Amino acid sequence: MLIKGNLTFKYLALSHIYNSPVLSVAPQSNQIHLTGTHLNFQNIFSNFFYSTNSKILTSISKSTFRKFTDSVIKVQSQNINRKHYRSNFEVSDKNEEFYFSQCVFERTRTNTSGGAISIFSQTAKLNIIYCGFTICGATMNGGAVEFQGSEFSIEKSCYLGCLAAQMGQAVDLQGFDDFKGQISYISVQQCAPARSPGLSQSFFLRHGTHVIIGMNSSSNFIKDTGASLCIAYTNGLKLHFSSFIGNQGANCFWLHHLRDSDELYTCNIVKNTAGANLGIFTLENSSAIFSAFYFIENVAPTYFVSGFATLSKCALDVKKSAKLLKGCQLQIVETVWGIKSLKQLPLSSYITWECWALGAPSPSPSQSLVPVDHALEEAVLGVWVLFVIVAIGLVAFYATLLVVLKVTEQKDNSNENDAMLLSMDAKNIVKL
Numbered sequence: 046m047l048i049k050g051n052l053t054f055k056y057l058a059l060s061h062i063y064n065s066p067v068l069s070v071a072p073q074s075n076q077i078h079l080t081g082t083h084l085n086f087q088n089i090f091s092n093f094f095y096s097t098n099s100k101i102l103t104s105i106s107k108s109t110f111r112k113f114t115d116s117v118i119k120v121q122s123q124n125i126n127r128k129h130y131r132s133n134f135e136v137s138d139k140n141e142e143f144y145f146s147q148c149v150f151e152r153t154r155t156n157t158s159g160g161a162i163s164i165f166s167q168t169a170k171l172n173i174i175y176c177g178f179t180i181c182g183a184t185m186n187g188g189a190v191e192f193q194g195s196e197f198s199i200e201k202s203c204y205l206g207c208l209a210a211q212m213g214q215a216v217d218l219q220g221f222d223d224f225k226g227q228i229s230y231i232s233v234q235q236c237a238p239a240r241s242p243g244l245s246q247s248f249f250l251r252h253g254t255h256v257i258i259g260m261n262s263s264s265n266f267i268k269d270t271g272a273s274l275c276i277a278y279t280n281g282l283k284l285h286f287s288s289f290i291g292n293q294g295a296n297c298f299w300l301h302h303l304r305d306s307d308e309l310y311t312c313n314i315v316k317n318t319a320g321a322n323l324g325i326f327t328l329e330n331s332s333a334i335f336s337a338f339y340f341i342e343n344v345a346p347t348y349f350v351s352g353f354a355t356l357s358k359c360a361l362d363v364k365k366s367a368k369l370l371k372g373c374q375l376q377i378v379e380t381v382w383g384i385k386s387l388k389q390l391p392l393s394s395y396i397t398w399e400c401w402a403l404g405a406p407s408p409s410p411s412q413s414l415v416p417v418d419h420a421l422e423e424a425v426l427g428v429w430v431l432f433v434i435v436a437i438g439l440v441a442f443y444a445t446l447l448v449v450l451k452v453t454e455q456k457d458n459s460n461e462n463d464a465m466l467l468s469m470d471a472k473n474i475v476k477l
Contacts (some may be wrong), residue, residue: 046067046068046069047070047371048068048070048077048079049070049077049346050077051077051078051079051080051183052077052078052079052080053079053080054080054081054082054084055081055082055083056082056083056084057081057083057085057093058084058085058086059083059085059086059408059472060086060087060088060089061087061088061089061090062086062088062089062090062091063090063091064090064091065091065120066091066092066093066094066095066119067086067089067091067092067093067094068093068094068095069092069094069095069096070094070095070096070097070101072131075099076100076101076102077101077102078101078102078103078104079094079101079102079103079104079105080103080104080105081104081105081106081108081166081317082105082106082107082108082348083107083108083185084105084108084110084253084431085108086108086109086110086111086113086117086358087109087111087112088111088112089110089112089113089114090113090114090115090221090327091113091114091115092113092115092117092118092119093110093113093117093118094117094118094119094120095119095120095363096119096120097120097121097122100119100141101141101142101143101242102141102142103142103143103144104144104146105144105145105146105148106110106144106146106148107146107147107148108147108148108149109143109148109149110148110149110150110151110153110161111149111150111151111152111153112151112152112153113153113154113155113161114154114155115152115154115155115156116153116155116157116159116160116161116162116163117153117161117162118143118161118162118163118164119155119159119162119163119164119167119265120141120143120163120164120165120166120304121165121166122165122166122167125353130249132336134232136333141164141166141168141169141170141194142169142170142172143162143164143170143171143172144172145162145172145173145174145176146172146174146175146176147175147176147368148175148176148177148233149176149177149179149377149423150162150177150178150179150181150189151177151179151180151181152178152179152180152181153181153182154181155180155181155182155183156184157183157184157185158183158185158186158187158191158209158217159177159183159186159187159189159190159191159192159217160181160182160183160187160188160189160207160209161181161189161190162189162190162191162192163187163190163191164191164192164193165191165192165193165194166193166194167194167195168194168195169192169193169194170194170195170196170197171190171192171194171196171197171198172197172198172199172200172364173190173197173198173199173200173202174198174199174200174201174202175201175202175444176202176203176204177202177203177205177217178190178202178203178204178207179203179205179206179207180205180206180207180208181204181207181233182207182208182209183208183209183210183334184210185209185210185211185216186209186211186212186213186217186249187209187212187213187215187216187249188204188207188208188209188213188214188215188216188236188237189204189207189215189216190215190216190217190218191213191216191217192216192217192218192301193218193219193220194220194224194374195220195221195223195224195225196220196224196225196226197218197225197226197227198226198227199216199226199228199231200227200228200229200230200231200427201225201229201230201231202231202232203231203232203233203234204216204231204232204233204234204236205232205234205235205236206234206235206236206237206238207236207237208236208237208238208241208243209243209244209368210243210244211244211245212244212245212249213246213247213248213249214236214237214243214247214248214265214267215233215236215245215247216233216247216248216249216250216312217246217249218249218250218251219249219250219251219252220251220252220253221252221253222252222253222280223253224252224253224254225253225254225255226250226253226254226255226256227255228255228256228257228258228260228298229257229258229259230258230259230260231259231261232260232261232262232263233247233248233260233261233262233263233264233265234261234263234264235261235263235265236265236266237264237265237266238250238264238265238266239264239266239293240289242266242267242268242293243265243266243267243268244267244268244269245267245268245269245270245271245275246267246270246271246275247262247265247267247271247272247273247274247292248260248262248271248273248275249271249275250274250275250276250277250279251276251277251279252277252278252279252280252456253277253279253280254279254280254281254282255276255279255281255283256282256283256285256427257282257283257284257285257287258283258285258286258287259285259286259287260274260284260287260288260289261287261288261290262274262287262288262289262290262292263288263289263291263292264289264290264291264292265284265292265293265294265378266292266293266294266332267293267295268294268295269294269295270294270295270296270299270323270327271294271296271297271298271299271428272292272293272294272295272296272297272317272319273292273294273297273298273317274297274298274299275298275299275300275376276288276299276300276301276303277299277300277301277302277303279302279303279307280299280351281306281307282307282308282309283307283308284307284308284310284312285308285310285311285312285371286291286311286312287312287313287316288312288313288315289312289313289315290313290315290316290317291315291317292317292318293317293318293319293321294318294319294320295320295322296319296320296323296324296325296327296350297314297317297319297324297325297326297345298325298326298327299323299329300326300327300328300329300333300352301329301330301331302329302330302331302333302335303331303332303333303352304332305332305334307333307334309333309334309335309336309338310336310337310338311336311338312335312336312337312338312339313338313339313341314339314340314341314343315339315340315341315342315343316341316342316343317343317344317345317454318342318343318344318345318466319343319344319345319347320345320347320348320433321345321346321347321371322347322348322352322371323347324345324346324350324369324371325340325343325345325347325348325349325351326348326349326350326354327350327351328349328350328351328352328354328373329351329352330352331352331353332352332354333352333353333354333355334354334355334357335354335355335356335357335359336357336358337357337358337359338356338359338360339359339360340359340360340362340363341360341361341362341384342362346368347368347369347370347371348363348369348370349369349370349371349373349375349433350370350372350373351371351373352373352374353373353374353375353376354373354374354375354376355375355376355377355378356375356376356377356378356380357378357379357380358378358379358380359380360379360381360384361380361381361382361383361384362383362384362385363382363383364382364383365377365382402413407425411451
C-alpha cells in the first residue's frame with residue numbers, strides 16, 4: 046500500500062504478505078504521521094513499513110511482529126553515501142521521529158542490516174521503550190537494530206539471541222559528532238549464542254555523546270572483539286551501574302578514543318573470558334578512569350591492553366603482582382586486591398530488565414545480578430524440547446509394551462501349566 050497522508054491502524058492482524066512492503070511512503074511526500082496500536086503481523090515476506098526521503102512521524106505501540114524476511118521498519122535516505130556516512134550528509138529539513146513502545150520483534154531477519162529496525166537518515170530520532178527483540182538477525186550489521194541518525198533513546202528493553210554476520214550482534218548505532226544517545230535499563234543476552242558465535246561486537250556505539258545506565262550484558266559469544274561492549278570516537282561517555290557477566294571473545298571491551306573526563310563507575314565485570322592479545326579491556330588511543338569496578342572470576346591472562354588506565358576504589362580477585370597489562374600504563378588508587386570469591390564481596394544488583402523467552406515483557410524490573418539463563422533455551426530450543434518429550438514418550442511406550450508382553454507371556458505360561466495340571470487331574474479321576 047502506497048501512502049501519501051496520515052494513517053492510523055488499530056487492532057489489525059495480517060499474515061503471509063508476499064513481495065512488497067505492507068506500507069510504503071510515496072517519495073517526496075509531505076510530512077506523514079503513521080500511528081499503530083495493537084497490531085499483530087507475522088509471516089511477512091517483506092517490510093511492514095518502507096520509506097526513502099520522506100518526512101515521517103511514526104508511533105507504534107503494543108504490537109507484535111514475528112517472522113519477517115526483511116526489516117520490519119526500513120527507512121533509507123537517498124542523500125547518504127553509506128560507505129562514507131559521516132562526510133556525505135546533505136542539508137535536510139526533514140523531521141523524522143520513530144517511537145516504539147511495548148512491542149515484540151521475534152524471529153525477524155534481513156539480508157542487509159537491521160534485522161528488526163533499519164533507519165538510516167540524517168535527522169532521524171529513535172525511541173524504544175518496553176520492547177523485546179528475540180532471535181533477530183542480519184547478514185550485515187545490527188542483528189536487531191541498525192540506526193544511523195541524530196538522536197536515540199533505548200530503555201527498559203531486551204535483546205535476546207540476536208545475530209549479525211558482521212558488526213553489532215544486537216545493535217549498531219552511529220551518527221555525527223552531535224549524535225546523542227541515552228541507554229537505560231536494558232538487557233543484552235546471548236547476542237550471539239555460544240553455539241553460533243558472532244563475528245564482532247555484541248553492542249556497537251560510535252560517535253557523539255552518550256549515557257549508559259543499568260546495562261545488563263551476559264552470555265554473549267563473539268569470535269573477534271567487543272563481547273561486552275564496543276564504543277568508538279565518542280565526544281563524551283557515561284557508563285554507570287552496569288553488569289557484564291559471562292561474555293566471551295578476543296576481548297570484552299573495545300574502547301576507542303576515551304578520555305579521563307568520561308565517567309566509568311560502579312560496574313561488575315564477572316566471569317568473562319578474553320584472549321591474551323587483547324585482554325578484557327582494549328584501550329585504543331584511550332585514557333580511562335575506572336571507579337568502583339569489581340573484577341571477579343574472569344578468565345583472562347591480560348586485563349588491560351594499550352592506552353592509559355586508572356583503577357580507583359576498585360576490587361579484584363587477582364593479586365597485585367599478577368601480570369595484567371600489555372602495552373598499557375596503569376595507575377592504582379585505593380584498590381583492593383586478592384578478593385577470594387564473590388562471597389567476600391557482596392556485589393550490587395542493579396535494576397535491569399531481564400530477557401524473556403518469547404518477547405512478553407517482564408512484569409517488573411529485575412534485581413538479580415545474573416539474568417535469566419534459560420530464556421534463550423526456551424526461545425530457540427523449543428522444538429528440541431518437543432523432540433525430547435516425544436522421544437521420552439516413545440521410550441516409555443516401548444518399555445510399557447515390553448512389560449505388557451512379558452506379563453502376557455507369563456500369564457500364557459501360567460495358563461498352560463494350569464491346563465496341564467487340570468488334564469492330569471482329569472486322567473487321575475478317570476482311573477479312579
